[in-house]
Amino acid sequence: MQRHDYLIIGAGMVAANAVDGIREHDKTGSIAILGAEPDGPVTRPALSKKLWTDPDFTYDKIWMQPEQDDHTTLYTDTRVQSINRDEKTVTTASGEVHGYDRLLLATGGTVVTLDDLPAGERVLYFRTVRDYDRLRELSGNQRHIVVVGGSYIGTEIAAALVQNDTQVTLVYPEEVLGSRMFPPSLASCFHQTYLDQGVKLLGSRSVDTGQVQGERVTLSLDDGSTLEADAVVFGLGVTPNIEIAEQAGLEVDGGIMVNERLQTADEHIFAAGDVACYPDRILGRRRIEHVDHANQSGITVGHIMAGSRETYDHTPYFYSTVFDMAYKAVGTLDSSLETVEDWETPQEKGVVYYLEDGRVKGVLQLNMDPEKLNDARRVLNDTSEQSEETLKGRIEIA
Structure with a gap:
């Protein structure tokens, strides 16, 4: 068994920031990051934004580089199976055991999927670097891609693709794009902008199922119509990965419950980012999935785990840029x-x-x-x- 001063489950933006936060206070404590994905931390928002629209933002810039030293180890393709709070250990799916003094749950979220349409070469539930890489291969040359979802990811991907020589059809549940979030005047402008840019909008609809035949995807919509395209990209949101915390007996309520120091009821276990349900000093208790929260809660929880007496008093913002x-x-x-x-x-x-x-x-x-x-x-x-x-x-x- 390997024992670490700091053990982080999850290898996303929170983890990268937490490492930097720890190192500001503790230069030599041993840190291990256990990540389920095959890659290390990336600037995830760039996958649906800057990589498509900013020629100066190149692929090499997405990789987050937490402070590198002989006391920090990243394990990729490593899924954690259980936490033993009494022994202060975690066990991975492959049977490896890691001990900890302080444990951070930065497990993020899992994309929402359709039961009858599994992910594949032409069916993407957009979340990872691999999804971005594959979408780049599928797009361009006036190929037709259907994007499903009218929230942040769906609207950003639709805008990115149509600006990169791709025919885009956007399927979403509202009648007017953006109307769940914006007042009518702004939603109408938002909607018209997509039409003006060449995106075909199919509002008040959702995808029931679909099938892939060769190099084509056929989607069945809830109104009985069908769509055929070269690929489909779903942006249906995420569900927080809280199962491991729940199995360990930690309090969960739509997220992992933490105090103003991002600490669970177990003084040795912390949570930050997408999975943390924390008491915001302005907005009240909530769970937030946006990048500013990932960055700020990550750096702050790193400080706290390394001995700082500070609290997380940042009220995060969220953002999007389309056209x-x-x-x-x-x-x-x-x-x-x-x-x-x-x-x-x-x-x-x-x-x-x-x-x-x-x-x-x-x-x-x-x-x-x-x-x-x-x-x-x-x-x-x-x-x-x-x-x-x-x-x-x-x-x-x-």
Whole structure:
């Protein structure tokens, strides 16, 4: 058995940041990272964004390089089977046993899939570097690819592909693309932008099943129609990988329950990133899947595991960039809430506030300076009742 001062389950962005955080306080403690995927940590958002649209952002830049030293070991293709909290050990699927002093659960999420359509050479449930590599092979030369899902991954992949010489059909459940998140005026603009860029939109529909025959994929939709394409890419979201924590007797509730120090009820076990359900100081207890949270919770939990007395007090933002629309947001974006729009240029540059019972629950900034995100956090932290009169002009549009 190998014993480590720090053991990290999961080899994604959280793990890479946690290693760097540990090394800021502990230069020589032994660290082991157990990753189920065949590759080490990558900047995952680039797989659906910059690698497709920024010629200066090359493939070699996606690889995250946590501080390398003789005391840090990365194990790839290593799936953890169980945690023994009494013995402070974990056992892998191959039977290897690793001991720990402090354990970080950074297990991320698993993509949602269709039962009747398994992943394959022409069916991608987009998540990994291998998915990106394969999609690059399948795209271009005016091939036809169906993208399924109208949230972040689906809309980003559709935008990326159509800008890379690919015919794209986007299948999504809403009537108007973006209408679950944006107010009607902005959703309509978002929807029209995709049409103007050449994406075929099939709203109010979902994929029931499909089959692959040779080099073609045929999809059956819920309205009885069919689609044929060279490939299909699904972006249906992820479910957090919390089973190992649950089996170990840790408290879970949609995520692994942690305190403000990202610590579970077991003082030796921590959780961060997608799987952690933590008490946000502004938004309340929640689980967040976005990159800013992965980075910041990772670095912070590394500090804490190495002895820092700090707490995780960062309220993460999330972002997406499609075509000429770059939006960043903090809090809850739900079009069923009351919204107040404050535009410098309508639907091109400005702020949208989301209110519930007069309290601001979310702030969206479109094509604005990222430095304005702290202004959004201050608005969210103000629990007084707000209105259109008090909110317009509250954040300078720049």
